[in-house]
Amino acid sequence: MSVLAIAFPFEAAVSVAGVAIGAARPLLGLSLFATLLLLFKPLLKGLLQAGLLLLSPRKSLEERRLTQKIRSVKLLNRVASSYEVSQPNLAAELRQLASRG
Numbered sequence: 274m275s276v277l278a279i280a281f282p283f284e285a286a287v288s289v290a291g292v293a294i295g296a297a298r299p300l301l302g303l304s305l306f307a308t309l310l311l312l313f314k315p316l317l318k319g320l321l322q323a324g325l326l327l328l329s330p331r332k333s334l335e336e337r338r339l340t341q342k343i344r345s346v347k348l349l350n351r352v353a354s355s356y357e358v359s360q361p362n363l364a365a366e367l368r369q370l371a372s373r374g
């Protein structure tokens with residue numbers, strides 16, 4: 274602040290207000306952007322889901338069931354392999370269950 278600030282307090286106040294407004298402008302813009310994101314969150318979420326479905330469509334029910342079936346067969350074979358040494362009869366039964374699908 275200069276000596277002129279004493280003589281002209283209005284001009285000094287205007288310059289300080291200009292600095293304050295310059296500092297507050299990015300905060301105002303950021304808060305406005307955050308408010309718009311919150312306001313349009315359902316729309317943006319729907320657009321994101323639609324874009325993801327375009328890139329990788331959902332598998333049909335038959336494909337999902339087949340994947341689950343293969344996963345369960347692999348699990349039964351894995352468990353049967355772990356019981357092969359200690360309980361061979363149980364391992365054989367588990368492999369038989371796995372072969373049925």
